[in-house]
Amino acid sequence: MLERSHIQSTGFRNTGPDSARTGFEFRIRQANYRSSRLSLIEGVDITVDGILYPAEHNLFRLRDKTYSQADMAAATDARLYVGEYFTVVVPRSGGLEPGVHLVASAIRYRHPYFPPEFQPVVVRDERHATIIMR
């Protein structure tokens, strides 16, 4: 089972070739009480150590498939289930330094059964998480 926080400890790592890191990624559990069609997730903004990485540049990996924000908007059948995580892939040349970082996520969910003025709902989490290797 997953950690209670939306942001998970396991999975926080740098991405890209060892000698030329292209970014970092981490796992976020489904933060809604039901499953979400990916078309209902309008984006995931990430902030690490005070630097914002806006949703439009981040990728969203669910199981074995990776989606851009535009791909997600079209994905009406793919679902993120309760008890499952997705991985957000964030571009950053060189990746992050090994050590403890303050990591925040803001998921924009569209709930069609909420009044239009409350769409999307932004669900936030923030915690410390650790990059082990460069």
Place this chain on the structure above:
Amino acid sequence: MTSQFKYGVSLYSYTDDLGTVMTLDDAFDHVADTGSTGIEILGEASVPNYPEPPAAWIDHWFAQLDRYKLEPTNFASWVDTRIQIDRNMSAEEGAAQIAQDLRLAHRLGFQFVRPKFGVIDGELTPDPIWEPAVERNLDLAHELSLAILPEIHSPTPIRHPVTDAYIAFIERTGTKNFGLLIDTGIFQDRPIDAWGGGATEEIKKGAASFLNGINVPVEHLDDVIRYVGFIQAKFHNIDENLHDHNIPWDRIVPALKRLGYTGYLSSEYEGARDPWVAIEQVRRQHALIRKLEGEWDAANGRARHA
């Protein structure tokens, strides 16, 4: 003569616990130990690989129902009308969603399907496709012995055009396979002090009725009780003195008893989401409602049934 409520629990109660500190098998144990006879699920949350659960999971589902002596009650369904940011579902798509959930609910042994339609305004007026989407499924619901029950949920009261439209639909079609589900959050008469609805500070500030309650008079149940197939017993906080801080069970229970309601009260805990708190909160609600039902029966000369 038996004229008792049926007691159940919705797995919505264990939101955030399921998937982090609780499995579905754990939930069966917690639900059954309340003395409930019914279990309510959220289709797309509780069924793995929804809408196509593995055959082995279905076998296990029925084995667990048998082991814990529980019957499936309500299958919660969503009709995500604003399916894309720039496109709403057609009536055909809405009908297909409902048909899919009716078939899955039937396969899993359920009696009711609650479609949660997307809305078009702050009064929770459902997207107009609800009517043709449901109407196309009345024959299927009949064939599968299921009732489609949209919910009357705060901030929509009983006396409201949304409810009137559902009742007009029942009257026009003469269907027995469509009715109302009452969420007891409409009776909330004190502000919420522990909310687990998953909404943000922005929403809480912008929607006072969500927090303060719309305090529908319980007597308004008289108008609609004949259409009510199921009740979600929404609550947020019951303390160690069995005092509910928000929902007036001491008025709701006598009203339902007076009206002869013998359907389900299915716990829907929506309070603090700290791990495992829901397990105890649901037990308190069952103790409270059973106590009030017993008192009403004693005062009105009804025999208590084991």
